[in-house]
Amino acid sequence: MPIRRVWAPHIDFAALRRELRLPEAFPPEALGEAEAAATGPVPPVADRTDVPFVTIDPASSKDLDQAMHLSRRPGGGYRVLYAIADVASYVTPGGALEAETWVRGQTIYLPDGRIPLHPPVLSEDAVSLFPDVDRAAVVWTIELDADGATTSVALERARVRSRAKLSYEEVQRQVDAGTPPEPLALLPELGTLLAARATDRGAVNLPLPEQEVEEHRGGWRLVLRAPLAIEEHNAQISLLTGMAAADLMLRGGVGLLRTMPAPKPDAVAKLQAAAKSLGVLWPAGAPVGTVVATVDPAGPRGAAFLDQAADLLRGAAYTSFDGTPPEQTGHGGVGAPYAHVTAPLRRLADRYATEVCLALAAGAPIPEWARAALPRLPKAMSETDRLAGAANRGAIDLAEAVLLHDRVGELFEAGVLDLDEPSKNRPPGGTVAIDEPAVRARCLGALPLGVRIQARLIEADPTTRKVQFELA
Structure with missing residues (x-):
């Protein structure tokens, strides 16, 4: 009788680490710089500790990049306060730690542990936005009207104090029960509004379940995890901030965009043909994003259609510019210009892009260390994206083969x-x-x-x- 294995007591992911030559321990000089920075005081910046920020992440996360507070504006509309960990205040330009982060590029996640961009003394302690402690942050204040359109953007370095470390699952339960935590009470309403605006501007959001390797009974199993509604709403706040950052950069004539070509007409025609064969309704003149939003990924036909739709979202890249804006400024998936600025603990590019935005918003000169890095970042991020993708795919392929x-x-x-x-x-x-x-x-x-x-x-x-x- 064959073994019907749905989980494995042991999978050797170490072999994958060796094959991909993933970094191991931080060099002593880089670790020493991180430890020294971690023991220093929070930089003397504006005090925003009165704002009751909260974080929302996977339950096991320790590298907390973002904290949020949402409120209504007097007279209508919304105010988004988004605090992003101020990593640049802890990494000395030209030092050993900065050099090591360029080697790593981003945090790479494997089932048996992460390969962090920064030493855990920073990324999981001194810079992470844990509750009930003062932390250095870059606070974005984004004002929206009642229709969800951005009316003003401001950002500043500030000292913040989160009130709670929340998980997606618990917030979703609270929302479903009608008792969402107050700083996030508006998130479902605002997230839904921003998602509708995204569809109207031609954005394409694919709600595909993620294939993941997770711990189970002391071993490992494969699961498909569909995103919770609250995760989709939370992602809209990050996208909102990324679009605000891109707008600052384009108006200032310098920056680093996350770009992607718009879906090509022949690819859309191919998807329309697939929709017809799969029984997916595509009303005349309806944009791709509108059709995608109606499809249930749980059924075989819906899953196949969304898998086909993923072919439209190809060619993502980082594009730097200083002076004349690049020919390609938009992101086909977002439906607008967009930049990465909300995950500096986990992604190298965000630290430099944030510094550019801070200077542009203040009308101040961009620090030379940040400006000089821009031309080098597209290649560095392309290489680390490739490595992270290989690690993720390799771990899943290995688990599939072991289980079967x-x-x-x-x-x-x-x-x-x-x-x-x-x-x-x-x-x-x-x-x-x-x-x-x-x-x-x-x-x-x-x-x-x-x-x-x-x-x-x-x-x-x-x-x-x-x-x-x-x-x-």
């Missing part, structure tokens, strides 16, 4: 998500998804898109991290 390697020859019910482009060099096939364990892998055969099929597992090799099915 004793089940070669078995039949599985699977949904067909994607079809390969026709090629003379390989047999027809596509991508399928099985439910338990939550595996997505290649399947050989003439597959019907968006349909449940019987697929036979023909390969599951942990050494090569390869899993493959065939149409039964």
Whole structure:
């Protein structure tokens, strides 16, 4: 009788770390700088400790970049106060720690632990926006009218004090019960309003469940985790801030944008053809984002359609400029110019982009250390994005192969998500998804898109991290 394994007591992710040459311990000089900065006082800046900020993150998070407070404006509209960890005040330009963060580029997450951008003494302690302690932050104040349109933006360095470390799950429960925490009480209302504005401007938001490797019974299992509604609302505040940052940079003629080409007409036409074959309603003249928002990812046809829609969101890049704005300024997924400024503990580019925004907002000269870094950041971030993607995909591929390697020859019910482009060099096939364990892998055969099929597992090799099915 075959072993129906849905979790594994042990998976060696260390081999993946070695293969990708992921950084290990911080160099002594960089760690020494971080420890010295961590023991220093909070920089003497404006006092905003009277604002009852709260953070909202995954329950296990320790690197808390953002804290939020939402309120109504007198006379109508909204006020968003968004505190972002002031990492730049703790990293000396030209020092060993700054050099090491350029080597790392971003925090890389693996199931058995993270490879942090900054030493934990900073990222999980002195700079992280934990509750009930004073922290240095860059506070964005964004005023919105009753329709959700931005009317003014201000930012400053300030000392803040969060009141609570909240998780997405607990906030969602409180919202569902009608008792949301006061600083976030407006988040569902404002998030829904901002999402509607995003759809109107042509943004494309794909609510695809994330395939994750999680701890289970002392071992590991694969799950598909759909985002909670409160996570989507929270993401709108980050997007709002990123668009405000991009606007500052474009008006100031200098900065670092996160860009992506708009969906190409032929790709949209291909998706419309897929919608027709999958039974997804696409009203005449409706933009992609509007159609995507109506699709349920839980069903096989909806999942296949959204997987096809992901092909529209290709070509994301960082684009720096100093003087003439670049030809490509927009982000096809956001539907507007956009910049990364809200995760400096976890992403290198945000530290420099934030410094540019602070100077532009104050009408002050941009610090040379920040300005000089802009031309180098696109390449550095491209390389670290590639590495983070390889680590994430490698961990999932390894878990899939370990969980299935004793089940070669078995039949599985699977949904067909994607079809390969026709090629003379390989047999027809596509991508399928099985439910338990939550595996997505290649399947050989003439597959019907968006349909449940019987697929036979023909390969599951942990050494090569390869899993493959065939149409039964």
